[in-house]
Amino acid sequence: MVSKTVERDLQQALAAELRAIQGVASITVRTWVADTSVSPDSVYRILRGDRPVSVVELILLCQVIKEDPFDLIARAMKRAEGSQTTT
Numbered sequence: 001m002v003s004k005t006v007e008r009d010l011q012q013a014l015a016a017e018l019r020a021i022q023g024v025a026s027i028t029v030r031t032w033v034a035d036t037s038v039s040p041d042s043v044y045r046i047l048r049g050d051r052p053v054s055v056v057e058l059i060l061l062c063q064v065i066k067e068d069p070f071d072l073i074a075r076a077m078k079r080a081e082g083s084q085t086t087t
Contacts, residue, residue, distance in 0.1 A: 006080070013079035015049035017072050018061065022047070025065040036060040 022032075029047070033040045038057050046053045046061075053061070062069040 009080040013076040
C-alpha cells in the first residue's frame, strides 16, 4: 500500500512538472482551458498541487503542449523520489 506521504509527493511532483512545461511552452491557464474540457478551477488546483490530476486531464493538458504524458510522469516520479530521500 502506498503511503499518503508518497501519494502527496507524487501529486506535488506532477504539479511541479506541469508548471515547468507550462513555462517552457509559454502557455496560459486560459489556453489550456480553451483547448480542453478541464475547468479553470481544476487547472489552477492541479498546478498548485491541491488536487490530483486524473489520467484523462493529464493526457488532455499534455496534448495541448505536445508533451508526452509518459515522459512527464517519469520526470515526476524521479522528482518525487528525490523529495523522499531528502525528508
